[in-house]
Each structure stands twice: as structure tokens, then as C-alpha cells.
Amino acid sequence: MQARKNIAVIVAGGSGQRMGADKPKQFLHLSGLPIIQHTVQAFLDALEDIEIILVLPKAHLAMAAAIIPKLSKPGSITIIEGGATRFHSVKNGLAQIDDPAVVFIHDGVRPLVSSQLIHSCREHALKYGNAIPAIPMKDSVRQLFPEEGINKAVNREHYKIIQTPQTFLSEIIVPAFETTYNESFTDEATVIEQTGHAVHLVDGEEGNIKITRPLDLIIAESLLNNS
Structure with missing residues (x-):
């Protein structure tokens, strides 16, 4: 039987608009290093044999290429051009996969993902076919009914x-x-769901934040410095 690879498709298509930054958010610095560098290194540290497919807009490929030599295993990383949407970018990344693999699809701006979560997702995917990390909601939630002009808890x-x-x-x-x-298709789970596969949830992590706004960067900096 052919051995199953470990492959991470890391999608980094942000523009930095909501960050109010002059560069794409994945290249903003977190503790002195680009966010995307932290993200990719997290997977390289978690699994010895991991292969990384880094998917970015065409305009950002050169910026990413300059970071690759600074990572621990640059030979394990392939950079490819993304598509018009996240769906198309992920699809471009998946097109590079020919062999049986456990495939991690990860946001390029979630740099604090832990080795424990990566291993947990891998183990559950091997058992159930997929593993989708999720955390509880803490705030009260209300559903809107715009046509009726009301909302309900x-x-x-x-x-x-x-x-x-x-x-x-x-x-x-x-x-x-x-x-x-x-x-x-808001994420990859919604894509497999429409093919008839049940979605298997696993415990995510509160610290596995997605950096999209300036406050997120401050929180990530604090979490990183106290880890």
C-alpha cells in the first residue's frame, strides 16, 4: 500500500485592507517576522515529513519567495498562484496533489496554530475522513429576520x-x-458536505486566532510572547 503523505495547503490571499496596512496582512510582522512565516513554520515544526503548498495572489508570489529560504525546510515548500476566490485558490492547491495524503487546509493568517491541534486534526481525519476544528460561542446570539423587521435569540x-x-x-x-x-461554499467543510460527506468536528483552540484587524495583531503578539 502506498504511504500516505502529509500535505498542508496554506491559503494566503488577504489584501490588508481591513488592517489599514500598506502591505498584505500575511506579510505584516508579528514578533519581528512576517505572519505567513510563523504560519508555515508551525506546520514544519509539527510534522517532520510535511509538504507545504503555499497559495497566494500573483502579485504576492515574489514576497513569499523571499521568505522561503528563512524557513527550516525550504525544500518542502511549493508556491503557487491562487484564484479569484478562496474556493479557486484551494482548488489550485489541491491540483498539486497526486498521491494519497492527509490534507490540511489552513488560513495563512492563523499563525498560532499549535502542533497539538495539527496532530489532533490528522488523527481524527484518518479515523473519520475529515476533521474540522471548532470552538464554542461565548456571546449571546440573535437571528435576524429582515423581511419581518424582527430578531430572535x-x-x-x-x-x-x-x-x-x-x-x-x-x-x-x-x-x-x-x-x-x-x-x-464558505469553507472547505461546506464543499465536502454537498457531496454527501458528514462533517466531523474536533476541539479547536481559543488561541488559534485569525488575524484580520489591528486588534487581532495585538492579541496575537501577546499570546505569542506568553506562550
């Missing part, structure tokens, strides 16, 4: 906040992305 225990790395066996995720793009 909902039970937050019935909802989860989804994170990455969303992790899959390649024989599930690669064929799923052969479908036509739909605006309802």
Missing part, C-alpha cells in the same frame, strides 16, 4: 465557531473540489 449551544486547519483525506477533498463554485 437563539441557543448558542447549538452553534460553533469554525477554525482551520480543516483536514481531510485526499480521496475525499480532491474530488469534492471538482464541482462548480457556489457562493454557499
Whole structure:
């Protein structure tokens, strides 16, 4: 039987607009290093044999290429051009996968993902076919009914906040992305769900934050300095 690889498709398509920055958010510095460098290194540290497919807009490829030599295993990293949407960028990354693999699909701006979470997702994906990290909602939640002009409280225990790395066996995720793009595809779990696969949730981590706004960068800096 052919050995199963470990492959991380890291998607970094942000522009930095919401950060109010003059560069894409994945290249902003966190503790002196670009965010994307922290993210990629987290996977290199977690799994000795990991292969990284780094997916970025064409305009950012050169910036990423300059970072690769600074990582611990630059030969394990491939940089490719993304697409018009996250779906198309992930699809481009998945197109590079030919062999049986555990595939991690991760946001480039979640630099604090732990080795423990990566291993947990891998183990559950091997058992269930997929593993989607999720954390509880802490705030009260209300559902809006715009046509009626009202809103109603909902039970937050019935909802989860989804994170990455969303992790899959390649024989599930690669064929799923052969479908036509739909605006309802908010993440990779929604893509496999439309093929009939049940989504398996695993415990995520509060510290596995996605950096999209200036406050997130301050929080990430604090978490990193106190880890």
C-alpha cells in the first residue's frame, strides 16, 4: 500500500485592507517576522515529513519567495498562484496533489496554530475522513429576520465557531473540489458536505486566532510572547 503523505495547503490571499496596512496582512510582522512565516513554520515544526503548498495572489508570489529560504525546510515548500476566490485558490492547491495524503487546509493568517491541534486534526481525519476544528460561542446570539423587521435569540449551544486547519483525506477533498463554485461554499467543510460527506468536528483552540484587524495583531503578539 502506498504511504500516505502529509500535505498542508496554506491559503494566503488577504489584501490588508481591513488592517489599514500598506502591505498584505500575511506579510505584516508579528514578533519581528512576517505572519505567513510563523504560519508555515508551525506546520514544519509539527510534522517532520510535511509538504507545504503555499497559495497566494500573483502579485504576492515574489514576497513569499523571499521568505522561503528563512524557513527550516525550504525544500518542502511549493508556491503557487491562487484564484479569484478562496474556493479557486484551494482548488489550485489541491491540483498539486497526486498521491494519497492527509490534507490540511489552513488560513495563512492563523499563525498560532499549535502542533497539538495539527496532530489532533490528522488523527481524527484518518479515523473519520475529515476533521474540522471548532470552538464554542461565548456571546449571546440573535437571528435576524429582515423581511419581518424582527430578531430572535437563539441557543448558542447549538452553534460553533469554525477554525482551520480543516483536514481531510485526499480521496475525499480532491474530488469534492471538482464541482462548480457556489457562493454557499464558505469553507472547505461546506464543499465536502454537498457531496454527501458528514462533517466531523474536533476541539479547536481559543488561541488559534485569525488575524484580520489591528486588534487581532495585538492579541496575537501577546499570546505569542506568553506562550
